[in-house]
Amino acid sequence: MKxxxxxxxxxxxxxxxxxxxxxxxxxxxxxxSYVETMAMQLSTKPGAKPYEEWVAQLNASYGLDQPIIIGxxxxxxxxxxxxxGDSWRFTVPVIQKFKxxxxxSFVMGAISLVLELVIAIPLGVIAATKxxxxxxxxxxxxxxxxxxxxxxxxxxxxxxxxxVKLGWFDTHGMVGRNYAQLDAMGKFLDQxxxxxxxxxxxxxxxxxxLMRYTRTNMxxxxxxxxxxxxxxxxxxxxxxxxxxAFRNTLIPLVTxxxxxxxxxxxxxxxxxxxxxxxxxxxxxxxxxxxGDIPFTMFYLSFIALLTLAGNLISDILYAVxxxxxxxx
Amino acid sequence: MSEELKNTNQTEEQYSLNDDRRVKVLSPGxxxxxxxxxxxxxxxxxxxxxxxFVFSFVGGFVMPYGQAEQFYTVTYLDKEYVxxxxxxxxxxxxxxxxxxxxxxxxxxxLALGKGxxxxxYKGEDYTLxxxxxxxxxxxxxxxxxxxxxxxxxxxxxxxMEDPAFAVKYEALKAYANGGTSFSADGGDYxxxxxxxxxxxxxxxxxxxxxxxxxKENGVTITRDFKEKLQEALxxxxxxxxxxxxEGVESTYKVSYDATAKVWSVQQKTxxxxxxxxxxxxxxxxxxxxxxxxxxLVRLMYGGRVxxxxxxxVVAIETVIGVILGGISGxxxxxxxxxxxxxxxxxYCIPSMPVIIILGAAMDNMRVDPQIRMLYLMxxxxxxxxxxxxxxxxGQILSLREQEFMTATEACGxxxxxxxxxxxxxxVIPQLIVTCTxxxxxxxxxxATLSFLGxxxxxPFASWGSxxxxxxxxxxxxxxxxxxxxxxxxxxxxxxxxxxxxDGLRDAFDPKMKR
Numbered sequence: 016m017k018x019x020x021x022x023x024x025x026x027x028x029x030x031x032x033x034x035x036x037x038x039x040x041x042x043x044x045x046x047x048s049y050v051e052t053m054a055m056q057l058s059t060k061p062g063a064k065p066y067e068e069w070v071a072q073l074n075a076s077y078g079l080d081q082p083i084i085i086g087x088x089x090x091x092x093x094x095x096x097x098x099x100g101d102s103w104r105f106t107v108p109v110i111q112k113f114k115x116x117x118x119x120s121f122v123m124g125a126i127s128l129v130l131e132l133v134i135a136i137p138l139g140v141i142a143a144t145k146x147x148x149x150x151x152x153x154x155x156x157x158x159x160x161x162x163x164x165x166x167x168x169x170x171x172x173x174x175x176x177x178x179v180k181l182g183w184f185d186t187h188g189m190v191g192r193n194y195a196q197l198d199a200m201g202k203f204l205d206q207x208x209x210x211x212x213x214x215x216x217x218x219x220x221x222x223x224x225l226m227r228y229t230r231t232n233m234x235x236x237x238x239x240x241x242x243x244x245x246x247x248x249x250x251x252x253x254x255x256x257x258x259x260a261f262r263n264t265l266i267p268l269v270t271x272x273x274x275x276x277x278x279x280x281x282x283x284x285x286x287x288x289x290x291x292x293x294x295x296x297x298x299x300x301x302x303x304x305x306g307d308i309p310f311t312m313f314y315l316s317f318i319a320l321l322t323l324a325g326n327l328i329s330d331i332l333y334a335v336x337x338x339x340x341x342x343x
Numbered sequence: 344m345s346e347e348l349k350n351t352n353q354t355e356e357q358y359s360l361n362d363d364r365r366v367k368v369l370s371p372g373x374x375x376x377x378x379x380x381x382x383x384x385x386x387x388x389x390x391x392x393x394x395x396f397v398f399s400f401v402g403g404f405v406m407p408y409g410q411a412e413q414f415y416t417v418t419y420l421d422k423e424y425v426x427x428x429x430x431x432x433x434x435x436x437x438x439x440x441x442x443x444x445x446x447x448x449x450x451x452x453l454a455l456g457k458g459x460x461x462x463x464y465k466g467e468d469y470t471l472x473x474x475x476x477x478x479x480x481x482x483x484x485x486x487x488x489x490x491x492x493x494x495x496x497x498x499x500x501x502x503m504e505d506p507a508f509a510v511k512y513e514a515l516k517a518y519a520n521g522g523t524s525f526s527a528d529g530g531d532y533x534x535x536x537x538x539x540x541x542x543x544x545x546x547x548x549x550x551x552x553x554x555x556x557x558k559e560n561g562v563t564i565t566r567d568f569k570e571k572l573q574e575a576l577x578x579x580x581x582x583x584x585x586x587x588x589e590g591v592e593s594t595y596k597v598s599y600d601a602t603a604k605v606w607s608v609q610q611k612t613x614x615x616x617x618x619x620x621x622x623x624x625x626x627x628x629x630x631x632x633x634x635x636x637x638x639l640v641r642l643m644y645g646g647r648v649x650x651x652x653x654x655x656v657v658a659i660e661t662v663i664g665v666i667l668g669g670i671s672g673x674x675x676x677x678x679x680x681x682x683x684x685x686x687x688x689x690y691c692i693p694s695m696p697v698i699i700i701l702g703a704a705m706d707n708m709r710v711d712p713q714i715r716m717l718y719l720m721x722x723x724x725x726x727x728x729x730x731x732x733x734x735x736x737g738q739i740l741s742l743r744e745q746e747f748m749t750a751t752e753a754c755g756x757x758x759x760x761x762x763x764x765x766x767x768x769x770v771i772p773q774l775i776v777t778c779t780x781x782x783x784x785x786x787x788x789x790a791t792l793s794f795l796g797x798x799x800x801x802p803f804a805s806w807g808s809x810x811x812x813x814x815x816x817x818x819x820x821x822x823x824x825x826x827x828x829x830x831x832x833x834x835x836x837x838x839x840x841x842x843x844x845d846g847l848r849d850a851f852d853p854k855m856k857r
Contacts, residue, residue: 168830
């Protein structure tokens with residue numbers, strides 16, 4: 016087990032190295048729009064140096080004049096030491112901006128994950144136990160509708176109904192107009208109010224796949240021999256399902272939920288952007304479209320790290336939860 | 344297909360031994376079809392897909408409009424046409440060869456205010472005579488008329504020269520005293536009731552208290568229009584229609600500004616403009632978009648783009664995934680290890696951010712929309728293959744241990760044929776399911792990118808880029824027909840793929856059936 020984890024971590028580091036190399040190369044090969052825009056602005060000021068000189072100076076100051084490989088190793092050395100540089104778009108250290116915005120993303124992700132679990136697991140179990148019934152059709156169909164809903168379209172519809180027509184929520188942002196005048200409780204409620212629609216969007220769009228996953232696994236378990244044995248023993252149907260079957264269904268569920276825990280920090284790029292929630296997703300979207308290399312590199316490496324951590328956690332959990340599985 | 348399925352579906356045959364369907368012999372393919380059509384959701388999905396395909400691919404030919412055809416409409420703009428003021432100030436006309444400067448004018452006004460009939464300035468004496476209501480003449484001591492001051496204005500008729508001083512003088516005199524004829528400069532003139540000055544039967548000018556000034560250059564105001572306008576003003580009408588000499592009828596709106604004492608006349612001018620955000624009508628069942636293009640046609644062509652992009656991307660993913668997964672699974676050992684590590688790396692690349700970055704970069708480089716679409720497909724396909732490679736490899740790892748593979752080896756069939764002719768066909772059921780579901784998610788991905796403005800660009804449409812109009816919140820709240828239908832099309836297509844994929848999974852994998 017220990018050896019397996021160590022081996023996996025070594026592999027992860029190796030993968031992370033290549034992923035960051037690919038991303039760095041990709042970003043460096045793009046026209047450095049940020050530097051050019053900056054240079055354009057600076058050179059139009061009265062008495063300024065010509066555009067070419069500014070480009071050269073900015074490139075030098077941002078380390079963009081080095082060849083890609085050398086630049087990458089410089090970046091990697093800084094990254095390994097926890098020095099992530101300053102964001103160009105936000106003009107603060109990357110890590111500071113990250114600390115500012117990660118909280119709200121995590122809260123959003125955590126709440127919607129809990130909601131997903133609460134909705135998906137019971138419905139998935141019901142659908143599986145009553146396979147081919149009306150309830151099963153309804154649940155399966157709505158799970159597929161949830162999967163098929165494009166986030167942006169669904170979010171816009173929610174906005175139209177609840178923000179524009181009913182006026183319950185604001186369409187954009189994290190705080191209301193009179194936020195500064197509110198007391199602590201009022202501030203909390205105001206923020207909570209602004210998070211309702213984004214969390215609803217996140218939950219509904221992603222609840223479907225978990226529901227289907229629960230249903231499929233439950234069906235698989237229900238077809239297993241030990242369930243037949245349990246029934247043959249004369250156990251009540253409720254005990255068969257909730258004691259014998261459900262606990263076995265939990266095995267894949269625990270691994271998949273465990274694996275998605277690191278993803279709570281990755282933010283919801285589209286949803287946050289649509290609702291202008293200042294989380295990590297929206298921030299990184301802004302930095303990506305502005306060509307802010309330090310923040311983008313940090314965000315992408317962070318996401319890659321989270322993916323690897325998620326895979327590792329789910330594999331380990333698989334062995335921990337299911338004694339039949341031995342890791343090698 | 345049925346031949347390929349024989350191997351995987353051996354279990355199905357065994358299954359049907361316990362089944363009363365056993366009496367009816369069906370090929371494995373037919374069994375799959377039968378199971379598929381028994382699933383109501385899958386059939387519904389198939390119908391949805393057929394509808395969307397017909398809509399997108401046939402619809403474009405049926406509709407009479409082109410993809411980028413713009414429509415026009417006539418809107419009426421209220422343009423400031425003329426301003427009308429009632430002349431309440433004295434105006435001056437100076438006799439030929441005389442001078443009557445501003446100082447003399449001021450002195451005259453002073454005298455008039457005091458009720459005097461004479462005044463002197465710089466040793467010269469002037470006499471002012473009230474010739475009629477608001478009409479005065481100023482003459483020198485020797486009796487020659489120097490200038491006249493008046494409120495009723497003598498205008499030249501259309502196309503005529505400005506009347507000479509003497510004519511003006513005599514005309515105003517006659518007008519003020521109710522005369523109908525006068526003579527000046529050796530010519531005879533008549534004056535009719537409407538204030539027209541006629542010479543030998545032709546109108547050379549007219550007298551009116553209203554000053555009509557055009558608000559735009561190049562606008563000449565006809566006498567006829569002025570009269571009509573005057574009538575309207577006197578009757579206090581706020582809107583009147585006027586047909587000019589060329590027979591063009593236009594409507595005018597009159598409003599009075601009390602502080603400036605000006606009537607402003609606005610002409611309703613027809614403007615030929617793009618029919619932007621036209622409401623749904625018989626001609627355009629879903630209205631028109633911001634460029635004045637028919638929404639329904641845009642939706643059809645947008646569907647074509649969305650579906651074609653989906654298919655091409657999935658095709659690219661499948662080709663790369665099958666080749667790499669097949670090689671990896673068949674050879675095992677270090678080849679497998681290498682390819683799987685590459686898969687791990689690709690799995691780890693956050694695809695959405697990377698595509699957003701590339702999209703922003705393409706925005707910056709102003710890539711041609713058509714080439715951009717091509718790049719988009721390549722990028723999406725190149726980032727999406729690892730899932731398929733994993734699937735294929737996993738299946739092949741177990742398949743290659745089976746007897747039929749030993750048989751192919753014994754027959755001396757070459758490796759590439761063994762992989763792609765004997766192993767891959769056995770993976771096809773799972774591949775079809777994955778690809779069908781993948782089509783749905785690819786279409787959503789493309790739509791999301793286009794929605795963010797980083798995918799398909801104008802003049803091409805895709806369902807996502809059509810919805811991106813809602814980034815303008817005015818459009819979102821006011822013009823539902825712009826974005827709701829596109830979203831519904833998107834939902835139907837993706838849902839169709841997911842329903843069909845789900846049904847296929849159940850049909851191919853009978854173990855899931857009780």
